[in-house]
Amino acid sequence: MSAPSRADAREDGARHTPPDSSPYTGxxxxxxxxxxxxxxxxxxxTSAQCTFREHDGDEFVLVLRGRVELRFPDRTEVLGTGDSAYFLGGQPHHFRSVDEGPAELLAVIAGTPG
Structure with a gap:
């Protein structure tokens, strides 16, 4: 078994802003x-940046700050700070902030992320 690795956003990931998706920090x-x-x-x-995504693997999200709309083709869930969701990444989905202030989610894709 290998030693644990420290993951720190300050040293590890820069914020990325794709043109058709929400900004993220790896x-x-x-x-x-x-x-x-x-x-x-x-x-x-902005709904214009809320393109449905699908990918391999399972996805788990935890709302760290704000309120977020998690939309699927057949339903919508609103999650608040401390709420979480677990779903199959192959199901089309997208996230949108529903508050005036910033929202943040910790997201983890497990399995075979593509």
């Missing part, structure tokens, strides 16, 4: 051979 990017893909998601309140 975590544990230097860890080789990992089985999980952790990141902090900063969902916006």
């Amino acid at each position: 975590l544990a990017r230097r860890m080789a051979g990992k089985q999980m893909l952790p990141f902090v998601l900063h969902p916006t309140a």
Whole structure:
């Protein structure tokens, strides 16, 4: 068993802002051979940036700050600080902040993230 690796957003990940998705900060990017893909998601309140995503693996999210809309094609859930959700990444989904202030989610994709 290998020693644990310290994952720290301050030293590890810069904030990325893709043109068709919410900004995110990668975590544990230097860890080789990992089985999980952790990141902090900063969902916006703009629907135009809320493109449905789907990917391999399971996804777990925990709301760190704010309120977030988690939308699937057939339903919508509103999650607040401390709420979490676990779902199959192959199910189309997207996140949107529903507060005026910033929102943050800890997201982890496990299995075979693509």
